[in-house]
Amino acid sequence: MNLQQRIVLLNRLGEYILEGSDNWQTAKEKASLQNAWFTPEFIDLATRNIAEAFLQKDKLMAWARQYNLPGETPAPKNVGIIMAGNIPLVGFHDFLCVFITGHRQTIKPSSKDDILIKHLVQQLYEWDETTRQLVTFSEMLKGCDAYIATGSNNSARYFDYYFSKYPHIIRRNRTSVALLTGQETPGELDKLADDVYQYFGLGCRNVTKLYVPENYDFVPLINAFKKYDYLGDMHKYRNNYDYMLAVLILNKQYYMSNQSILLAESKELFSPISQLNYEFYKNASEVEASLAGNADVQCIVGKNHLAFGQAQQPALTDYADGVDVMKFLREL
Known part of the structure; x- marks a missing residue:
């Protein structure tokens, strides 16, 4: 799957989120029932921000140009992603970074937030079977070439130990x-x-x-x-x-x-x-x-800093912990 095909799929995913089909509504309801902190209001807020700020074709193309992403990824790596579950789809940006760069990924979603990400990836599977080779889910992450893990300060110590031999990004409480x-x-x-x-x-x-x-x-x-x-x-x-x-x-x-x-x-x-x-x-x-x-x-x-009301509306280049995930992935 080349870069252009991946961008088209991601843009389609954004359209799917905004269209609000019955299947998508059902998935959001299940996520809200699974995690009481995921109210329908906040699920809608998170997913709408993803669709509008991340999954627009022009924004994705500009993002790809910024990092000189090649049309083909000649030697894709397998990146293991451990996602957090504090807010709806908080790990989506990591998924997006790996997907658009053409690397493979194995995702360990949080038990508090696994319904939405699995549903969206399933849509990608249905639209293009090749996606199954790029994105998989697992409860155990072994044999990956690199890792991106998000957790508490306590879990980060374990991540540092387990993934020390591999290229990695470890995130802590912020x-x-x-x-x-x-x-x-x-x-x-x-x-x-x-x-x-x-x-x-x-x-x-x-x-x-x-x-x-x-x-x-x-x-x-x-x-x-x-x-x-x-x-x-x-x-x-x-x-x-x-x-x-x-x-x-x-x-x-x-x-x-x-x-x-x-x-x-x-x-x-x-x-x-x-x-x-x-x-x-x-x-x-x-x-x-x-x-x-x-x-x-x-x-x-605040004034002369991030504008009021913008904290929960990150752009594609607003990387968690200030670590440039795209640069990390390009250098693998």
């Missing part, structure tokens, strides 16, 4: 932050709510901490966040909210809330589900310097 000036418009705060709440804050691109100037007025922010108050009706999220609220009260720690999220002052970048950490600053440049090169930070949202 999160995102927002640097506020206090001059944000209501519209910007509304979009910041998306960066915080979408996918219940489970993604590495979710904002889990705010840096705010001294004497910051939280009222406009809390009011803007009320657009997601309905998430408080989701029992798994509510359980986390009630638990974290109890912890804050028992520890006699000051907090603010709008009934769907808890704001607590903390130095920590990572925050539990339903909680958003914040920290006051005097000098924004010092904050930026402290975040520069921080291995735990995926995105910085």
